[in-house]
Amino acid sequence: MNYKWKLEPPTPEKLEAAERLSKELNISPILGRLLIERNITTVADAKKFFRPSLTELYDPFMFTDMDKAVERLNKALGRKERIMVYGDYDVDGCTAVALVYKFLQQYYSNIDYYIPDRYEEGYGVSVKGIDYAYESGVKLIIVLDCGIKAVDEIAYAKEKGIDFIICDHHVPDEILPPAVAILNAKRFDSTYPYPHLSGCGVGFKFMQAFAQSNGIEFSQLIPLLDLCAVSIASDIVPIMGENRILAYHGLRQLNANPSIGLKAIIDVCGLSERELTISDIIFKIGPRINASGRIQNGKEAVALLVEKDYQTAHEMAEQINRYNDMRKDLDKSMTEEANSIVEKLDKQSEQRSIVIYNEEWHKGVIGIVASRLTEIYYRPSVVLTRTDNLATGSARSVSGFDVYKAIESCRDLLENFGGHTYAAGLSMKVENVPEFHRRFEAYVETHILPEQTSAILNIDAQIDFKDITHKFHHDLKKFNPFGPDNTKPLFCTQHVYDYGTSKVVGREQEHIKLELVDNKSNNVMNGIAFGQSSQARYIKTKRSFDICYTIEENTHKRGEVQLQIEDIRPSGKE
Structure with a gap:
């Protein structure tokens, strides 16, 4: 991919503020600038x-x-009513259901959980799920990570004598469902100061309030x-404000004493001997939980997350791992098919968006394929397949x-749609797909900015290798956990050289393992450039080049710094 490097020099005012703050905190002025850019x-x-504190959580x-x-909820417990905890089949929904179910189960036994089948019921509250609840004698449904648009379904449940409490974080319509209570910080009359909680985060706040009241x-x-x-890592919500507090302490819990179900997933992923980060959740833990709902049924993931016996949990984690392998195979083949379709489309280079439809595609993987197309072509993408008489799909x-x-x-x-800024789901009549494609493209063309259609590396600071000391790395780690609104700092260093020992590595010789020097220090920096072996020939010419990178800890040598290189270009090239 041809990246554009974007580095905005700080204003004199910001430099002065960063200098003052860095002295007061005894950190590098470079890190002081990173704080100022985050409005700290x-x-x-x-x-x-x-050091985010749990005491800073909002009431x-x-x-x-x-x-x-x-x-x-208290009334349901007092009356000994049967309660159902209902949630979406993705990571956020499954973790939310597991959290509420696990907490309430400690104090109340007449409780069950339900995850709709992606293929039979689709997204959100289903009539089938309500009928199952009614037949089971359920009087109260707590719905998590969905439900904000289920006006007709919740009205139907009300006719059957079933009440709903909605815990959601998706954007509501003007008409809200007839639920007893709707906990959603994005509703127009919200009084909650933080609108970016995950669905699981809303469930946590509900349990926090329940605990306080009892x-x-x-x-x-x-x-x-x-x-x-x-949930916060997997649903890609901002990791600032209240989410930062929950993610920070959640990671501490995950590393120190994870629940049995998550421990089993960690062990199956081969992550048990290292300190887990947000990236480990995004790339290892989250996809395995997701795979259950994509390939089979999300209820299996919840069963694993609430399991109390490690041996049983490990067997379940192994099964979910097999689902993930199946998901990866489907993902690979469908992405290849989608790529070939996009490449053949007339005037595709002039299009500002991608909308593709194939009724043979597996519904469980279309969201991942949409993500892949967005990464490859840097355009908003909608991938659709056929479910019964409808075209259903995902957008990224x-x-x-x-x-x-x-x-x-x-x-x-x-027919239906829902989601948030960067991800959404939708369904329509098959005959509407061409008109949807035309109008979606027209909207994107009118509203997207030129810089949003290019792969841009937003660089936080230009530094030299001499700046990367052990103290610098130690202080930089305090910026964790990283995510939206607190992205991992991206640095660039100009005029670096191969130390003479860099080499191409990987099963298909696709990566470069680098040992680099610059002309301002004697530091030899280790680096890894994934998928950039095409640059190896230039690197070996002994000419200088510029690198753009994040600073990581070498997972094989604890305490040793390694540069994860995002892009390489000859020095002097803009």
Whole structure:
């Protein structure tokens, strides 16, 4: 991919503020600048950022309807009503269901959980699920990570004498469902100060409020934070504000004392001997939980996450790992097919978006294929397949472009849709696909900015190898956990040289293992450039080049710094 490097020099005011803050904190001025860019301007704010405290969590009763939700749940327990915890089949939904179910099960036994079948029921609250609840004698359904648009379904449940409490974080429509309580910080009348919680995060706040109302110590909630961290990382929500607190302490829980189900997944992934990061969740743990709902049924993932016996959990994790292998095979073949379709489309280079439909594609993997196309072509992408008489699909977006609004602009063509800025799901009549394609493209062409259609590396700072000391790396690690709104800092260094020992590695000789020097220090820096073996010939010419990279800890040699190189270009090239 041809990246554009973007480095905006800091203003004199920001430089002065960064210098002052770095002295007060005894950190590098480079890191002081990173704090200023994150609107952290005082020592007190920096300490809160570096050491997020659970005492800084907002009062859950600031949520609109939280008092109603807690009152209805307490009433259900008092009446010994049967309760169902219902959630979406993705990672966020499964972790949310596991969290609420595990916590309530400690105090109440007449409770069950339900995950709709992706293929038979589709996304969200289904009539089949409501009928199952009714036949099971359920009087209260707590729905997580979906439900905000289920107006008709929840009205149907109400006719059957079933109440709903909705815990969702997706954008609502003007008409809200007739639920007893709707916990959603994105509703127009929300009184909650933080709108970016994951679905699991909303479930956690509900349990926090329930605990407060019943005199249960907050410490009883801490073992559930590992599930919050998994949901926050996997659902790609901002990792600032309240999410940062939950993710920070969730990662600590995941590393120190994970739940039995997550421990089994960690062991199956081969991650048990290392400190887990947000990246490990995104690339290893999350996809395995997701694979259950993509290939089979998400209920298996919840069963694993609430399992109390390690041996049983390990067997379940092995099964989910097999689903993930199947998912990877499907993903690879479908992405290749999708690529060939995109490449053959007339005037594709002039299109600002991608919309493709193939009724043979596996519904469980189309979201991943949409993500792959967005990464490859840097355009908002919609991938559709056929489910019964409808075209159903997933959309993914590029940085800064709201794909949810683009889909919403075509709502009269749709049977259903939902999601948020960077990811959405939708369904329509098959005959509407061509018109949807035309109108979606027209909206994107009108609203997308030129810089959003290029692969841009937003560089935080230009530094030299002499700046990368052990203290610098130690202080940089305090910026964890990384994610949206707190992205991993990207650095560049100019005029570096091969030390003479760099080599091509990998099963297909696709990566470069680098040993580099610059002309300002004697430091020899180790680096890895994944998928960039085409640059090896230039590197070996002994001419200087520039690198753009993140700073990582070598997973094989603890404490040793390694540069993960995102791009390489000859020095002097813009």
